[in-house]
Amino acid sequence: SPGETYDVLIGPKHVTATAQGRGGGQYRAEVPHGSGIVIGDFVSDSALYDRVFGVVVSIITDPSSPFDTVLFAPPVNIYQIRFVLISK
Numbered sequence: 001s002p003g004e005t006y007d008v009l010i011g012p013k014h015v016t017a018t019a020q021g022r023g024g025g026q027y028r029a030e031v032p033h034g035s036g037i038v039i040g041d042f043v044s045d046s047a048l049y050d051r052v053f054g055v056v057v058s059i060i061t062d063p064s065s066p067f068d069t070v071l072f073a074p075p076v077n078i079y080q081i082r083f084v085l086i087s088k
Helices: none
Strands: 005-010 015-023 026-032 042-045 051-061 067-073
Touching (some): 005 051
Antiparallel strands (some): 005 042, 026 067, 042 051
């Protein structure tokens, strides 16, 4: 979903951010510097009833910017999924 945006909550403090799809199941979001987010924090999407949407895999910090870039991916490799269950 390259270019698609999603409202997400990151980490135990539920830092709000808008995530942008990068393709291949990867996402990026900008958060205020010093927000306390660490690698391994969960990312949730309230539209999915607070289920885990992703896991933080990297944080890029630029001292000249007031924002950090958080990179995250789904908790499972989407290319290894063989079956899905669609519940209505």
